[in-house]
Amino acid sequence: MRLGQRVIRLLIQSEQIAGVELRGELLPAEQIILATPHTISRRLMKPHAPLRDTARELEQIGDRPICTVYLQYPTSTRLHCPVVGSLGTLSQWVFDRGLYGQRGLMAVVISGAGEHMQWNNEQLCERVRQELAAHFPHWPKPETHHIIREKRATFASIVNVNRHRPAARTAINGLWLAGDYTDVGLPATLEGAVRSGIESAQQVIRARRHSA
Ligand SMILES: Cc1cc2nc3c(=O)[nH]c(=O)nc-3n(C[C@H](O)[C@H](O)[C@H](O)COP(=O)(O)OP(=O)(O)OC[C@H]3O[C@@H](n4cnc5c(N)ncnc54)[C@H](O)[C@@H]3O)c2cc1C
Structure with missing residues (x-):
């Protein structure tokens, strides 16, 4: 090894x-x-x-990119199930990382190319935040964010x-x-x-x- x-x-x-x-x-x-x-x-x-x-x-x-936007909400914030899919939005999948002890952390996955790959982090986070707020209007604002853009995430x-x-x-x-x-x-x-x-x-x- x-x-x-x-x-x-x-x-x-x-x-x-x-x-x-x-x-x-x-x-x-x-x-x-x-x-x-x-x-x-x-x-x-x-x-x-x-x-x-x-x-x-x-x-x-x-190759195709995958972009993951991590939004840290207050630790009491949870999804009602481990993962939620979203149609008609830039955000495609929301994973509740609370399942792995990272309470309040939501990982929002966006697969494939698009203009979002050129946006700056603030723009991208704001868009994703707004989309989540539309689905979960009772959630507070996220406290911090982190983005990983993998340009060659998968083959096309x-x-x-x-x-x-x-x-x-x-x-x-x-x-x-x-x-x-x-x-x-x-x-x-x-x-x-x-x-x-x-x-x-x-x-x-x-x-x-x-x-x-
Ligand atoms: C952000 C993201 C989300 C994904 N989500 C899903 C999902 O929900 N469901 C799903 O089914 N698939 C998903 N995938 C795709 C899935 O991860 C891949 O299909 C899978 O990991 C491919 O496995 P692999 O073994 O072929 O390659 P990899 O997992 O890429 O493994 C290749 C390995 O080779 C190593 N390596 C590279 N160069 C060298 C070198 N020169 N010498 C030695 N080692 C080297 C790398 O470090 C890596 O460990 C996702 C991928 C990404 C990036």
């Missing part, structure tokens, strides 16, 4: 994976499941000729994106791909990522049985 470390290079010899390079360390391995986001997988694969076609396909997959699940999504198996023996962006038939979801991880792990087990 090496936590908090980045793979900076795939080590490949004679079309067989040999390990990975971390900063200041080579880690040998006969089997590697590359479970990085598609942008990083693309970058790691591109220098290796047998993987270039897959890297080129990954270049066709775009657009028409025909499945054409570009790779299988778990790669052109390099012993190198497998896992992640929500692989060919699992679901949009960018936790479930897709888990299914993909299971699929890659099963393929590794099968390959090892085959070679034993």
Whole structure:
């Protein structure tokens, strides 16, 4: 286990994976499941000729942002259930973080691109605050706010994106791909990522049985 470390290079010899390079360390391995986001997988694969076609396909997959606005209300403020969806507003989902001990903290999630990504924090918070006030007129004003804008939060699940999504198996023996962006038939979801991880792990087990 090496936590908090980045793979900076795939080590490949004679079309067989040999390990990975971390900063200041080579880690040998006969089997590697590359479970990085598609942008990083693309970058790691591109220098290796047998993987270039897959890297080129990954270049066709775009990104979508997700913006989360955290509003801290007085600690007595609660949703009547852990999460609420909102239609016809910029705010899409409201999560009550009180469930995790952060009482009064509401996380408002806005998926996808839009002009809100260009607004400043004050504008965005004010809009979200007003939308929540319309749904929950009895709530007091939030005391503080915090915004996280993830520009490349997920891959873009657009028409025909499945054409570009790779299988778990790669052109390099012993190198497998896992992640929500692989060919699992679901949009960018936790479930897709888990299914993909299971699929890659099963393929590794099968390959090892085959070679034993
Ligand atoms: C704000 C937000 C809200 C979301 N909400 C939902 C939701 O409600 N429901 C849902 O189903 N999905 C949701 N998603 C999508 C979901 O999080 C992803 O689909 C899922 O996490 C993808 O899992 P993954 O394992 O493919 O990739 P990731 O979770 O992105 O994991 C990739 C890992 O690779 C690591 N990494 C990157 N570069 C390197 C490197 N060079 N070396 C080593 N490690 C590296 C990263 O640190 C990361 O830990 C949300 C995503 C975001 C950003």
